[in-house]
Amino acid sequence: MNNVNLLIGVRFPVLLKMLIRNGFSLYPKYIIRLLLLLFNAILSSLFQQVERKKYSTSVNNTVLSNPPVFIIGHWRTGSTYLHQLFNLDPQFTTPKLIQTAIPDHFLFSSTYYLPLMNLAMPKSRMMDEVTISPLAPQEDEFALIRMGSESPLEKLFFPTGDKYFLADYNEYIPKGDKLELWKQNLLTFYKKITFLTGKQIVSKNPYHTMRMSLLADMFPGARFIHICRSPYEVIPSTVRMWNKVAKSTCLKRTWTSPGFKEVASVLRSYIHYVSKEKTKCREHHFTEVTFENLEKDPLKELKRIYAELNLNFSEIFENKVIRFLSFSGNYIKNTYRLTEEEKYLIQRYFEDPITEDMVTDK
Numbered sequence: 001m002n003n004v005n006l007l008i009g010v011r012f013p014v015l016l017k018m019l020i021r022n023g024f025s026l027y028p029k030y031i032i033r034l035l036l037l038l039f040n041a042i043l044s045s046l047f048q049q050v051e052r053k054k055y056s057t058s059v060n061n062t063v064l065s066n067p068p069v070f071i072i073g074h075w076r077t078g079s080t081y082l083h084q085l086f087n088l089d090p091q092f093t094t095p096k097l098i099q100t101a102i103p104d105h106f107l108f109s110s111t112y113y114l115p116l117m118n119l120a121m122p123k124s125r126m127m128d129e130v131t132i133s134p135l136a137p138q139e140d141e142f143a144l145i146r147m148g149s150e151s152p153l154e155k156l157f158f159p160t161g162d163k164y165f166l167a168d169y170n171e172y173i174p175k176g177d178k179l180e181l182w183k184q185n186l187l188t189f190y191k192k193i194t195f196l197t198g199k200q201i202v203s204k205n206p207y208h209t210m211r212m213s214l215l216a217d218m219f220p221g222a223r224f225i226h227i228c229r230s231p232y233e234v235i236p237s238t239v240r241m242w243n244k245v246a247k248s249t250c251l252k253r254t255w256t257s258p259g260f261k262e263v264a265s266v267l268r269s270y271i272h273y274v275s276k277e278k279t280k281c282r283e284h285h286f287t288e289v290t291f292e293n294l295e296k297d298p299l300k301e302l303k304r305i306y307a308e309l310n311l312n313f314s315e316i317f318e319n320k321v322i323r324f325l326s327f328s329g330n331y332i333k334n335t336y337r338l339t340e341e342e343k344y345l346i347q348r349y350f351e352d353p354i355t356e357d358m359v360t361d362k
Contacts (some may be wrong), residue, residue, distance in 0.1 A: 005033055006249045007157055008148040009101040011048060012041040017148075022249040033251060044146075047105035055107045055195070062191040066200035069309070072209040074270045076237035077229040078291030078321060080130060081205035084139040085302060088320040092138035092310065093199040095189070096305040101134075103143035103189055107196060112301035127185040139205045147185040153208065156246060161254030166263035169269065172210040183218060209270050212277040223309045224281065226274050229291040231350045232343070235263045236336040260342050266350040284310040296326060 007015070015037060024030055027121050047084040069092070087094045092204055099106045102113055117134040133138050152172060155165035174182045190275040207228075208215060216222055239258055246255045278286045287308040294301045299321060338346075 005037060006041050006142060006245065006260045007037055009044055009103070010037065011104055011148070012045045013040070014146065014148040015041045018154060022154070022252070024158070025253040027253065028137055030251050030253070033249075044102060044104060045272070046301040047102070047109045047352055051105040051108035055192075059188065059191050059195055064193040064194055064201075064219070066217075067191065068201040068203050069223045069225065069311075070208055070215060071202065071204040071225045071227060072212065072274070073206060073227040073229075074209070074234055074238070075206050076234045077227045078294060079204050079206065079227050080137070081291070082225065082227055082289070082294060083202065084296065085321060085324070086202040088324055089136045089314070089317040090320075091200065092202045093145065093193060093197040094202050094204070095140045095193060096135050097138040098134040098191075099193065100138045100140060100143040100146075101191075103147050107192055112345070114168075131172060134338075137202075137204060139207075140186070140203050141205050141207045143189050144182065144185055147189065149182040151183045152180050156242070157250055158252055159246065159250055159255040161256050164258040164266065166258075166266050171276065172207060173214055187218070190192075194232060208268075210273055212274070213280070216280070221312075222285070224278070224286045225305060225309070225317065225340060226278070226286070226288045227291060227294070228271070228288065231264065231346050232338065233336070234267060235260055235346060236338060236342070238263045238267075241338075260345050264346060268349050284308065300343060 010018075021035075024034055069086070071082055071086070073079050083094060086092055098110055098113060103111060106113075114134055121132065121134065123133075141151055141153055145153045152166055152168070155171075158281070159165060165362070172324065175181065193201055201229060212224060215224075239260065243257050277290075287305050289301055289305060299318065303313055305311075
């Protein structure tokens with residue numbers, strides 16, 4: 001059951017536009033995936049119409065009284081773990097997997113989808129065996145692409161085969177009318193979550209790392225938490241993750257595994273970008289944490305993060321974190337054996353002084 005396609009839930013018009021732009025491979029496994037997507041896309045289009053009639057006025061009138069908290073950073077840095085911890089705090093809410101899977105109609109249809117997803121979904125993520133469920137926190141990038149926003153994710157589902165699909169930083173922020181659609185979709189998604197919960201949103205989305213200025217403009221007072229981790233863990237883990245995800249979800253045969261150099265370049269660019277953008281943030285609106293410190297002493301790091309962002313750290317939250325940690329202590333992380341060449345490449349990118357070719361080299 002680890003082969004659940006990550007595009008399921010997209011509406012028919014959005015899927016059709018993707019297919020026109022990208023095409024797909026005429027091989028049995030890709031055709032089967034496409035047929036499943038088409039069936040669900042028709043359902044999503046119908047359910048969206050029902051939800052609009054029932055909830056559009058309420059959603060449009062919803063106000064985000066508190067700007068979101070954004071967890072940013074490269075993939076495989078421990079952002080999911082941090083997101084899970086924040087999800088325990090009763091003052092916050094996080095986008096849930098079911099909401100990102102059916103973003104256009106979850107207010108109406110979650111009741112029907114929830115039991116089906118519990119049956120069909122794997123119990124853990126394919127790349128690291130982290131436990132998942134329909135109500136687990138999830139990245140809102142999956143909601144945005146399903147709602148018709150431009151996203152680098154599209155090249156994961158429809159790979160071009162020529163370069164790493166995350167390497168073009170111009171694709172993280174759409175242009176012109178497409179940017180307005182992107183902003184409207186994100187705001188609508190957050191309004192729906194706020195209407196449902198009435199709570200402040202904590203978003204975890206690595207793509208948002210390269211959108212810090214945009215998000216700060218959209219949501220004045222937004223806070224950012226940048227999480228980092230050793231590149232010797234992040235880079236091989238990222239390569240493994242994308243290969244596993246592409247194997248089960250892409251619709252073309254042209255997937256090419258990203259190399260260490262490509263992933264290292266993107267990771268380096270992420271770090272470089274955040275180092276510039278954080279200087280623009282006001283006091284109590286930006287903080288950083290390393291996964292190593294968070295893993296070593298979660299409560300200490302959480303209290304520090306909350307203090308630096310001027311957030312209320314409650315006793316109720318602390319007790320929930322303690323219980324969560326008592327149940328998650330047996331999790332075993334993936335380990336990687338690097339070649340000497342791979343170690344040297346990572347050392348060049350992350351232990352030598354930063355140079356412009358390291359940031360832009362694709």
